[in-house]
Amino acid sequence: MQGFYPDRRMVEWITSDGLTDYDAAVAFMEARAEAISRGEADEAIWLLEHPPLYTAGTSAKPDDLTEPNRFPVYQAKRGGQYTYHGPGQRVAYVMLNLGERGHDVRRFVQDLETWVISALAEFNVKGEIREGRVGVWVERPEKPRAIDGSVREDKIAALGIRLRKWVSFHGLSINVDPDLEHFSGIVPCGIRDHGVTSLVDLGLPVTIADVDVALRRTFETSVTPRSRA
Numbered sequence: 001m002q003g004f005y006p007d008r009r010m011v012e013w014i015t016s017d018g019l020t021d022y023d024a025a026v027a028f029m030e031a032r033a034e035a036i037s038r039g040e041a042d043e044a045i046w047l048l049e050h051p052p053l054y055t056a057g058t059s060a061k062p063d064d065l066t067e068p069n070r071f072p073v074y075q076a077k078r079g080g081q082y083t084y085h086g087p088g089q090r091v092a093y094v095m096l097n098l099g100e101r102g103h104d105v106r107r108f109v110q111d112l113e114t115w116v117i118s119a120l121a122e123f124n125v126k127g128e129i130r131e132g133r134v135g136v137w138v139e140r141p142e143k144p145r146a147i148d149g150s151v152r153e154d155k156i157a158a159l160g161i162r163l164r165k166w167v168s169f170h171g172l173s174i175n176v177d178p179d180l181e182h183f184s185g186i187v188p189c190g191i192r193d194h195g196v197t198s199l200v201d202l203g204l205p206v207t208i209a210d211v212d213v214a215l216r217r218t219f220e221t222s223v224t225p226r227s228r229a
Contacts, residue, residue: 011096013216016048019087022074025050029169032095037165043226045171045219046093047212052086052179054186057160067185078170080134080160082186088178088198090211092171099166100226107224109159112172115215115222116157119174122214123204127156135159138197146193154197155188176200176208 025048035041052071057080064082065073071084085091098108113129116136120127127136136157143152157174175198183196199206 010042011219012042012044014044014046015212016046018049019051020048022050022053022055022072022085025093026074026076029093029095030164033164033167033169036095036097036167043097044095045215046095047215048091048093049087049089049208050085050091052182053084055083055085057081057083064187065185066187070185071182076160076162076170078160078162080158083158083160083173083188084178084183084186085173086178086182088176088200088208089173090176090208090215091173092215094161094168094171096168096223097166097226098163098168101224102227103166104224105163108168109161111223112159112161115218116159116172116174118218118222119211119214120156120199122217123199123206123210125156125199125202125204128153133194137194138202140195140197152195154195156197156199156202158188174199174211176206176211 032041032044036043054065054071054073055076056073057076057078060081098105101108113136117127125138127138130137135155137153138156140152140154146152157172159172161168161170175196177198177200180196180198180201188196
């Protein structure tokens with residue numbers, strides 16, 4: 001795990017190599033969020049990959065876990081439903097102080113969506129938000145149209161956060177080059193009528209490192225800044 005501090009008032013960016021155990025990640029996030037709330041630690045964004053696993057958010061429905069014995073399943077206590085994490089997917093855990101970023105949860109979620117969309121745009125991918133569907137989506141005009149005649153859309157990024165004392169943890173994930181078949185063990189985010197995709201699946205020779213650069217480049221212009229002390 002490597003940390004980078006631009007200065008005292010800015011976010012610490014942490015990048016972990018290899019695959020990070022999920023329970024260890026949650027323990028780290030909870031401890032860091034508590035320290036941020038007490039003013040004892042800087043905000044942080046943690047970039048990592050997990051081994052193959054499923055997580056259940058607070059709205060998860062048991063029937064949406066279609067292969068319960070395939071990978072470990074964790075109760076995440078974040079917002080949302082079931083999602084998959086695994087190699088080739090960039091997870092960004094965001095430990096940010098919303099008490100200094102507007103006290104507005106809905107706006108914060110919109111900021112995270114904007115951040116993902118801006119990062120995807122670095123690769124000329126048009127990510128979009130859809131009413132009633134959490135996450136970021138891309139149109140797939142090359143695929144057969146849906147029954148209603150609409151253009152097919154696949155999910156490329158998922159979001160789910162938790163707050164404690166106005167400090168966020170958990171965050172978002174972007175599919176760079178995961179094994180998309182691994183998503184078949186769940187109904188991702190409870191949405192049955194749409195698929196999942198990745199940057200590589202879209203035909204782009206993109207790496208995790210490339211996505212990290214895009215996330216760093218677009219963060220400050222996407223997320224509500226901290227109020228000045």
